[in-house]
Amino acid sequence: MAGKEQVQEQENQLSENTSSAIRLTKLPQTRVRNIIKLDRDVTLASSEAVYLITKTTELFVEYFAKEAHKRTVVYKRKTLQRKDLDEAVKGTDRFAFLEDIPLD
Amino acid sequence: MADSDEESANLPRSTIQKFIKEVVPGVRVSNDAKDLISNICNEFVHVVSSESNSICSQKNKKTIFPEHVIEALKNLGFENYVGELKKVLGDLKTEKEERKKCSKKLEKSGFSLTELEQQQKELFEKAREQQAKEAEREWKQFIEEQNAARCTESSKSVS
Numbered sequence: 240m241a242g243k244e245q246v247q248e249q250e251n252q253l254s255e256n257t258s259s260a261i262r263l264t265k266l267p268q269t270r271v272r273n274i275i276k277l278d279r280d281v282t283l284a285s286s287e288a289v290y291l292i293t294k295t296t297e298l299f300v301e302y303f304a305k306e307a308h309k310r311t312v313v314y315k316r317k318t319l320q321r322k323d324l325d326e327a328v329k330g331t332d333r334f335a336f337l338e339d340i341p342l343d
Numbered sequence: 344m345a346d347s348d349e350e351s352a353n354l355p356r357s358t359i360q361k362f363i364k365e366v367v368p369g370v371r372v373s374n375d376a377k378d379l380i381s382n383i384c385n386e387f388v389h390v391v392s393s394e395s396n397s398i399c400s401q402k403n404k405k406t407i408f409p410e411h412v413i414e415a416l417k418n419l420g421f422e423n424y425v426g427e428l429k430k431v432l433g434d435l436k437t438e439k440e441e442r443k444k445c446s447k448k449l450e451k452s453g454f455s456l457t458e459l460e461q462q463q464k465e466l467f468e469k470a471r472e473q474q475a476k477e478a479e480r481e482w483k484q485f486i487e488e489q490n491a492a493r494c495t496e497s498s499k500s501v502s
Contacts, residue, residue, distance in 0.1 A: 265361075266358060267355065270351065270353065270355065271354070274385060274388045274392070275392040277389075278392060280393075284395075287436075288408055288411065290432075290435060294431055295421070296387050296391075297362070298428075300363070300380065301366045305366065317370065317371055318370070318372065318373055319373065320373045321376045324379050324383075333419075333421065336386075337383055
């Protein structure tokens with residue numbers, strides 16, 4: 240139990256500095272932190288690490304949406320559809336890890 | 344509640360939708376595309392944090408730090424993001440240092456914020472009182488000088 244308290248205290252200290260970063264991302268860092276904590280292997284993530292992961296996700300989504308949009312334009316549509324995203328995944332090696340994402 | 348647990352560990356769809364609108368303005372996005380992008384965001388966070396955690400463990404650390412994230416991104420083939428991320432991290436550190444300087448000053452005084460505010464109030468009160476006394480003294484002096492001047496004039500006119 241003492242170990243858990245220590246971890247909580249460290250977390251509080253780490254998140255104290257988050258307030259300065261918290262306004263700098265469009266996606267919410269608290270949710271990102273919750274996703275990171277879902278992984279049982281993870282003990283702690285510094286607020287700066289959470290900030291970086293949030294920022295990276297924003298960059299990634301931006302790139303991915305734009306890649307998909309290129310397909311929308313090629314097919315002369317005004318609506319970005321799921322198949323544009325699927326094609327963007329298939330067409331880019333780096334997106335391979337996304338291949339099996341199901342829709343809820 | 345299972346639902347709220349799930350929700351709190353997912354990026355909010357409305358925020359992601361807003362973000363997509365900024366990224367591809369003027370383009371409509373179908374609902375299943377929006378859903379997929381939401382899921383992709385969550386998956387991406389999982390993948391990056393998992394890789395960062397592996398690197399963190401390899402280095403025998405218990406806390407994931409920015410350098411672990413950066414190495415994770417290189418391993419995952421996202422090295423082209425590293426430059427920009429290092430830059431924003433640098434900006435963040437500068438801002439933190441500025442804040443630290445301000446709060447150190449506060450800590451060094453050994454007083455809490457309320458105590459400092461009280462002290463400030465008392466200082467202002469003292470200053471006001473002093474100012475009032477000074478003004479009164481000057482006024483008295485002025486009156487005396489005026490009276491003295493009148494006396495001299497009237498004695499002159501008599502002689």
